Amino acid sequence: MMKKSANTGKWPAAVFLAVLTALWELSVRSGWVDAYTLPAPSSVIRVLFSELPGLRSHIWITLQEAGIGFLAAIGFSIALALLMDFVPMVKKGLYPILVLSQTVPIIVLAPLFGMWFGFGMLPKIVIVMLVCFFPIIVSLLDGLEAADPDELHLIEGMGAGQLQQFRWVKFPGALVNLFSGIRIAATYSIMGAVIGEWLGGTGGLGVYMLRVRHSFALDKMFAAILIVVVLSIAVFKGIDLIQRMLMPWAVSKEK
Amino acid sequence: MKKMKMKMKMKKLSIAALFLILTATLALAGCQPKDAVEAGDGAQGPSAELEKVTVVLDWVPNTNHTGLYVAQDLGFYEEAGLDVEIIQPAEGGSASLIAAGQGEFGISYQEEITYARTAAEPLPVKAIAAIIQHNTSGFASPVEKGIVTPKDFEGKKYGGWGSPAEVAMLSGLMAKEGADFDKLEMVDLGALDFFAATKSHVDFTWIYYGWDGIAAEVNNVPINFILLQDFEENLDFYTPVIIAKEELLSARPELAKKFLAATTKGYEYAMENPEEAVKSLLKAAPEVDEAIAVASQNYLADQYQAEAPQWGVMDLEIWTNYAGWMFENGLIESELEAEEAFTNDFLPKK
Numbered sequence: 001m002m003k004k005s006a007n008t009g010k011w012p013a014a015v016f017l018a019v020l021t022a023l024w025e026l027s028v029r030s031g032w033v034d035a036y037t038l039p040a041p042s043s044v045i046r047v048l049f050s051e052l053p054g055l056r057s058h059i060w061i062t063l064q065e066a067g068i069g070f071l072a073a074i075g076f077s078i079a080l081a082l083l084m085d086f087v088p089m090v091k092k093g094l095y096p097i098l099v100l101s102q103t104v105p106i107i108v109l110a111p112l113f114g115m116w117f118g119f120g121m122l123p124k125i126v127i128v129m130l131v132c133f134f135p136i137i138v139s140l141l142d143g144l145e146a147a148d149p150d151e152l153h154l155i156e157g158m159g160a161g162q163l164q165q166f167r168w169v170k171f172p173g174a175l176v177n178l179f180s181g182i183r184i185a186a187t188y189s190i191m192g193a194v195i196g197e198w199l200g201g202t203g204g205l206g207v208y209m210l211r212v213r214h215s216f217a218l219d220k221m222f223a224a225i226l227i228v229v230v231l232s233i234a235v236f237k238g239i240d241l242i243q244r245m246l247m248p249w250a251v252s253k254e255k
Numbered sequence: 256m257k258k259m260k261m262k263m264k265m266k267k268l269s270i271a272a273l274f275l276i277l278t279a280t281l282a283l284a285g286c287q288p289k290d291a292v293e294a295g296d297g298a299q300g301p302s303a304e305l306e307k308v309t310v311v312l313d314w315v316p317n318t319n320h321t322g323l324y325v326a327q328d329l330g331f332y333e334e335a336g337l338d339v340e341i342i343q344p345a346e347g348g349s350a351s352l353i354a355a356g357q358g359e360f361g362i363s364y365q366e367e368i369t370y371a372r373t374a375a376e377p378l379p380v381k382a383i384a385a386i387i388q389h390n391t392s393g394f395a396s397p398v399e400k401g402i403v404t405p406k407d408f409e410g411k412k413y414g415g416w417g418s419p420a421e422v423a424m425l426s427g428l429m430a431k432e433g434a435d436f437d438k439l440e441m442v443d444l445g446a447l448d449f450f451a452a453t454k455s456h457v458d459f460t461w462i463y464y465g466w467d468g469i470a471a472e473v474n475n476v477p478i479n480f481i482l483l484q485d486f487e488e489n490l491d492f493y494t495p496v497i498i499a500k501e502e503l504l505s506a507r508p509e510l511a512k513k514f515l516a517a518t519t520k521g522y523e524y525a526m527e528n529p530e531e532a533v534k535s536l537l538k539a540a541p542e543v544d545e546a547i548a549v550a551s552q553n554y555l556a557d558q559y560q561a562e563a564p565q566w567g568v569m570d571l572e573i574w575t576n577y578a579g580w581m582f583e584n585g586l587i588e589s590e591l592e593a594e595e596a597f598t599n600d601f602l603p604k605k
Contacts, residue, residue, distance in 0.1 A: 054542075211316065
């Protein structure tokens with residue numbers, strides 16, 4: 001049987017990306033697109049390296065905000081999911097409110113955050129939490145709901161209470177779901193921190209982007225965007241790695 | 256059987272790991288935000304005797320703010336016993352933020368203060384210094400468009416941010432020149448800058464000459480610039496201005512005086528040594544374009560104080576005239592009590 005392994009799947013994406021980048025570079029070089037409207041990839045890369053020393057402190061600030069907010073979102077989601085699973089009334093009451101929280105446009109709330117929370121790390125962490133917690137908690141709740149009823153009956157028969165059912169059957173069974181939620185949230189965490197920085201502050205990639213845009217340096221802005229992309233992918237892959245280490249059986253199941 | 260044992264072991268491990276993350280998170284979340292929310296993410300230590308002050312800008316750091324950065328960099332604030340942190344907020348002026356107590360002093364505009372004080376729920380903020388004596392903003396367009404006076408707005412497209420003030424200004428100016436306002440198309444540009452906007456979307460926009468105008472000079476893009484006050488005297492208003500909450504001014508007047516004295520020194524230094532002063536700005540915000548900043552600083556050196564007896568003083572007439580114009584044009588619903596909107600009391604006595 002011919003086995004088309006997952007590895008050959010990477011080439012089409014790489015080729016496509018390369019072609020796209022080449023087209024982009026050509027359209028700016030030829031003058032079809034103005035450099036101050038859309039900078040060429042070559043100048044973005046060049047400027048990325050020249051700006052890197054100055055960018056380091058900004059990157060570190062953004063990473064801190066994203067990291068803390070992301071971890072806080074995980075902790076908060078797990079705790080809340082626990083509560084909602086134990087007490088069905090809470091689930092019924094809270095679930096629609098959780099959905100509501102995602103429908104409020106953050107960009108509109110943004111100026112208010114400055115008034116309420118000031119300009120330290122707190123408002124950025126709050127925004128990262130807002131953006132990250134929803135996919136985590138929804139996936140986790142789904143996973144908890146899908147607990148194997150046979151396993152549950154089994155340990156219930158052995159005399160397991162609600163907490164024990166949660167610890168031995170429900171939560172372990174929901175781990176795969178939890179990780180898929182965490183993966184989604186991770187890719188948004190960096191972006192969330194950047195949005196938070198647009199509200200104001202003293203440093204971070206978002207602050208950097210606003211300043212270089214005001215100085216008409218779009219190539220620097222794109223360099224910052226590129227960093228956000230790279231960081232988000234790195235976080236995504238990192239979560240993947242952690243999942244492989246913690247749950248190798250889940251990975252083999254996918255294959 | 257072995258597989259089952261492995262599965263159970265890994266499950267235990269992953270649960271343990273996750274609960275570890277949970278506790279670590281709660282611990283972190285517990286201690287991190289508190290530090291950050293206290294005024295300033297900066298150093299503690301030797302600044303323990305200095306009074307902590309937060310200044311909220313109106314937008315990204317630029318040459319309108321140079322005096323502040325000079326005072327910070329050259330130690331004028333420290334000499335006055337102040338530890339000043341300068342914050343960049345979202346676009347639009349700091350009136351709400353200062354009113355909410357998110358900073359002791361802010362950068363705003365005469366227009367914003369006029370709106371803020373005549374709103375249904377007025378904000379208790381006041382202007383305490385004018386950074387630039389005369390309005391240096393106006394309508395700019397590439398020379399090819401041939402827009403030299405407001406009469407030429409007819410048949411053109413204006414790109415702005417959709418505020419009633421723009422409508423009032425444009426219709427007012429055009430009416431004065433006998434032009435038909437209905438023949439002007441107005442478009443919302445969001446955050447698009449002057450060059451990109453006038454290249455392919457609109458014919459002219461409203462700019463600060465000190466930044467976009469200078470950028471045009473630096474980049475050899477010839478433009479036509481219409482100064483607002485050349486066509487309507489009431490539009491020679493103060494922008495930007497330094498503001499503070501009324502509560503702060505009555506509770507801590509010495510702080511305001513110290514702050515403005517040091518800030519005055521900063522702007523005076525910038526007036527005498529523009530090329531040195533701009534370095535303080537660039538040190539704090541290296542993302543700012545150096546070429547534009549230096550040229551802009553040289554331009555503003557004569558604009559900060561202009562012909563006024565000292566930097567920062569404001570004239571009641573300027574406040575009354577503009578507020579009157581705004582009221583006549585239906586931009587504000589109640590009249591401004593101009594004497595209450597600003598004060599020169601905290602500027603150093605010269």
